[in-house]
Amino acid sequence: MNLMYQSTRSNSEPITASQAILKGLSSDGGLYVPVSIPKLFVTTEELSKMTYQEVAFEVMKLFFTDFSDDELKKCINKAYDEKFDTEEIAPLVYADGAYYLELFHGSTIAFKDMALSILPHLLTTAAKKNQVKDEIVILTATSGDTGKAALAGFADVEGTKIIVFYPKDGVSPIQEKQMITQTGDNTFVIGIRGNFDDAQNGVKIMFNDKELEAELKTKGYQFSSANSINIGRLVPQIVYYVYSYVNLLKNGEIKDGEQINVVVPTGNFGNILAAYYAKALGLPIDKLICASNDNKVLYDFFQTGVYDRNREFILTSSPSMDILISSNLERLIYIATGCNADKTIELMKALSKEGKYDITEDMKDIMKDFIAGYAGEQQTAETIKSLYEKTGYVIDTHTAVAAYVYNQYKANSNDTKKAIIASTASPYKFTRSVMNAIDEQYESMTDFELVDELSKLSGTTVPNAIEDIRSAPVLHDTVCDVDKMKEVVLSILK
């Protein structure tokens, strides 16, 4: 029997995993969730003898039941290969009382690679299974990290094209360089004269443009989405929580069945939701510690039961967490309503109309395993500096938010359980903020000088993702006005 997927906003017929991956978002605006959560039936003991790819197979086959074993294994092997700079794929590093789960060893050195390296293969396999003959065109708006990870994932994947729009003056120099040097005949990168919201809005308009859809259909194209609402991104993220737990077991750090805590620097709520699913699968996780930066909507929500986005948007040194609407929270809300689509719609309507909603005591109770905290800019910087001074280990700004929140939690509770901190980006991706946190003498250096300094100071080699862009030629130089985005897409798909 296939595990089916239901939209959080309707009680209509559920669909298969491959259909949910193809659609991305449900046409009623809801997110797809599995109608029930399966259980792991291999033991942690058995899993601890497996490679990352083998664990990935055991986890994903529980969720993607309409993929054959062979199809799934092919997707996994194409995704988790030499693109990663370590065979372990997601290694654990112990430092100062916590285990850092390094999720940045893929081609763009941020955790988005963990899912975006497999999504293209899941998507093209899903297209074949469902007799979709059209070429799939991924349209993405990015504020930096997702764009590059999606480009790297889809580059040269047969049967796909990827078009990324980014705000020309709204990303970091390293992020821009990573995107505009992207190789692959099927990749297209366009700077827009506007901000991220303009880019995102332009893309949404194209997704809902029925005329455009029909026109593309005649040319053999259909749009799809690579952002984190796609269930094809969520499920691959469950894998590394299972893998890291069994690694702790293998290394004798924990006993079988011993509970651990998980700490996640959170933006769109995708990564921590994957940890929640890992727990639901039966993995012995106790607390799910949700760490926010100054945009602490989620912290306030878990404290009070009120989600309120009516506040100033603050630009921080952890930009991938600068977000006021955490889309994946809708999945947890739906679960907490007892899978009640009408109630979920009511809350999401309130969010789009008034920018806020509140939940009942019963719903709060269902979410009681979530603990929330936040770190301000200074606390984030101090955490990087003190961890470096104590241990020599250098973490990025996003991971530092989580480390600070974890240290606070430990200090204020009697909880002595071991903890895994999701380390979501390499410090090389946010070199300037990281180096400035460690010492202000670095302020006058260029970005690439800082990269070399970081390498010396941390004793780590510069990742290929950074080496590659030092001298890589610019391959994309199209810039357009916001109202010309559709024309650009049509000229690409002529």
Ligand SMILES: *Cc1c(COP(=O)(O)O)cnc(C)c1O
């Ligand atoms: C995307 C991202 C996050 C936030 O992850 P969510 O799944 O959106 O909560 C945290 N850190 C980094 C470096 C990211 O790129």
